[in-house]
Amino acid sequence: MSGELYDVVIIGGGVTGTALLYGLAKFTNLSRVALLEKYCDIASVNSKATNNSQTIHCGDIETNYTLEKALKVRRASQMLVRYGDQLPAAVRERVIYRFPKMVLGIGAQECELLRHRYEEFHPYFGGMKLLEKSQIAEIEPQVVALNGHDRPEELVAIAILNEYTAINYGELAKSFVEQAQSVADKTIDLKLGTQVASIEPIGSHYQIKTAEETLTARFVVVSAGGHSLLFAHRMGIGLEYSCLPIAGNFYFTPQVLNGKVYTVQNDKLPFAAIHGDPDVTVPGKTRFGPTALPLPLLERYHLKTFGEYLEVLRLDGTVINVLFDLLKVPDIRNYIFKNMAFEVPLLDRRLFLQDARKIVPSLQLEDLQFAHGVGGIRPQLIDKPQRKLILGQAEIDPGNGICFNITPSPGATNCLNTAEQDLLRIQQHLGCRFDRSWFGAEVRAS
Numbered sequence: 268m269s270g271e272l273y274d275v276v277i278i279g280g281g282v283t284g285t286a287l288l289y290g291l292a293k294f295t296n297l298s299r300v301a302l303l304e305k306y307c308d309i310a311s312v313n314s315k316a317t318n319n320s321q322t323i324h325c326g327d328i329e330t331n332y333t334l335e336k337a338l339k340v341r342r343a344s345q346m347l348v349r350y351g352d353q354l355p356a357a358v359r360e361r362v363i364y365r366f367p368k369m370v371l372g373i374g375a376q377e378c379e380l381l382r383h384r385y386e387e388f389h390p391y392f393g394g395m396k397l398l399e400k401s402q403i404a405e406i407e408p409q410v411v412a413l414n415g416h417d418r419p420e421e422l423v424a425i426a427i428l429n430e431y432t433a434i435n436y437g438e439l440a441k442s443f444v445e446q447a448q449s450v451a452d453k454t455i456d457l458k459l460g461t462q463v464a465s466i467e468p469i470g471s472h473y474q475i476k477t478a479e480e481t482l483t484a485r486f487v488v489v490s491a492g493g494h495s496l497l498f499a500h501r502m503g504i505g506l507e508y509s510c511l512p513i514a515g516n517f518y519f520t521p522q523v524l525n526g527k528v529y530t531v532q533n534d535k536l537p538f539a540a541i542h543g544d545p546d547v548t549v550p551g552k553t554r555f556g557p558t559a560l561p562l563p564l565l566e567r568y569h570l571k572t573f574g575e576y577l578e579v580l581r582l583d584g585t586v587i588n589v590l591f592d593l594l595k596v597p598d599i600r601n602y603i604f605k606n607m608a609f610e611v612p613l614l615d616r617r618l619f620l621q622d623a624r625k626i627v628p629s630l631q632l633e634d635l636q637f638a639h640g641v642g643g644i645r646p647q648l649i650d651k652p653q654r655k656l657i658l659g660q661a662e663i664d665p666g667n668g669i670c671f672n673i674t675p676s677p678g679a680t681n682c683l684n685t686a687e688q689d690l691l692r693i694q695q696h697l698g699c700r701f702d703r704s705w706f707g708a709e710v711r712a713s
């Protein structure tokens with residue numbers, strides 16, 4: 268056996284990999300862990316603050332979540348809030364933010380839907396309020412105002428006014444690393460600028476090769492975004508999955524909102540409708556988006572990942588059928604074409620303005636500014652045997668000391684939950700101690 272021996276090697280320094288690093292350092296008795304990240308900084312890809320919507324998803328205002336799904340997501344979001352709350356104040360204020368948030372119903376049908384949703388959900392979500400038009404105007408005046416009057420449509424909102432709702436996932440990932448490295452008497456090696464070339468099973472261990480060295484691990488967790496699937500496929504694992512990467516763009520406007528404003532989602536669509544919110548990294552602006560554009564890349568802005576995408580696509584009749592089935596649904600077809608039209612010069616801002624005006628009706632074309640270099644890519648998996656697109660995140664676990672996390676939205680909200688699941692697998696495989704009590708505790712309503 269060659270190379271330094273670690274109990275666990277994590278590949279990928281986004282919010283998923285760093286949450287696991289934190290969990291291993293704090294809650295297990297394993298003493299040798301390494302995290303390998305190809306870039307020179309933590310959270311340089313989808314977890315970078317500018318590349319995602321910075322939302323702590325709780326399921327309360329995401330109208331495409333059933334109550335059952337919302338309660339599951341809420342548990343993950345509570346872990347995040349609890350983690351954020353116990354950080355030293357100077358770190359906490361860079362990581363999590365309290366903004367009001369609401370989902371807006373526009374017109375009789377959507378208002379009716381929200382009134383029903385409120386009745387079903389508010390017993391479980393203590394901070395939830397149902398707001399009528401005048402109450403919405405008190406919190407978000409620009410959502411209601413139009414030409415000096417109230418906009419004409421019926422409006423109702425489900426709102427949460429005083430909870431942590433926004434997060435800088437990049438700063439969160441950095442805090443996980445700092446917290447992990449502060450644990451005494453453990454080797455927690457952070458290897459930045461270290462691109463993993465291959466993973467090979469050697470007996471009961473794995474060899475991880477980089478340009479500089481070969482490491483050996485008793486357990487490997489690959490949390491490399493879309494590249495997790497590439498690593499799996501190259502090892503002959505998870506071949507039943509293909510991938511449909513969906514990029515998201517954003518637009519900036521002057522500050523027109525005080526908090527997050529979502530709209531009612533079309534439940535036939537696999538992706539969220541655009542929303543508007545403050546950008547935690549750009550004070551004084553409001554950010555609208557994300558759009559949802561199929562883009563054949565594993566990593567946004569890196570054209571060389573096109574070839575890698577073709578490798579994970581594994582295009583065959585089944586994948587073509589799944590894509591064709593998606594296009595057969597008129598709502599999805601129109602939505603995809605609309606999102607493609609968002610990319611056509613001259614049309615782009617005009618079309619986007621129509622959607623953004625659903626939230627702030629007085630917005631003008633000159634208010635919209637395309638956010639260059641902002642927005643990542645969501646690696647949505649296609650399950651070939653089931654012939655369907657998987658909407659949330661997925662794990663591939665062959666059960667032999669390695670697992671792969673593929674994490675489209677709400678993957679970042681879910682990072683501690685994913686870490687918990689990975690820790691359970693590691694505990695089972697290595698027979699180590701894992702103190703799970705921290706993960707199980709519920710957060711107090713704030």
Ligand SMILES: Cc1cc2nc3c(=O)[nH]c(=O)nc-3n(C[C@H](O)[C@H](O)[C@H](O)COP(=O)(O)OP(=O)(O)OC[C@H]3O[C@@H](n4cnc5c(N)ncnc54)[C@H](O)[C@@H]3O)c2cc1C
Nearest residue numbers: 279281282283305313314320322463491492515678679680
């Ligand atoms: C437009 C958009 C909006 C979103 N909004 C939200 C939101 O509001 N809330 C939410 O919860 N989620 C949201 N998401 C999803 C969220 O961004 C992701 O779930 C999350 O960032 C995934 O984190 P990760 O650590 O798994 O992956 P990443 O952050 O992509 O990290 C993977 C890491 O692996 C590294 N890596 C890859 N290959 C190698 C290699 N060979 N060797 C070493 N390292 C490697 C990469 O450099 C990268 O740092 C959004 C996503 C998008 C695109």
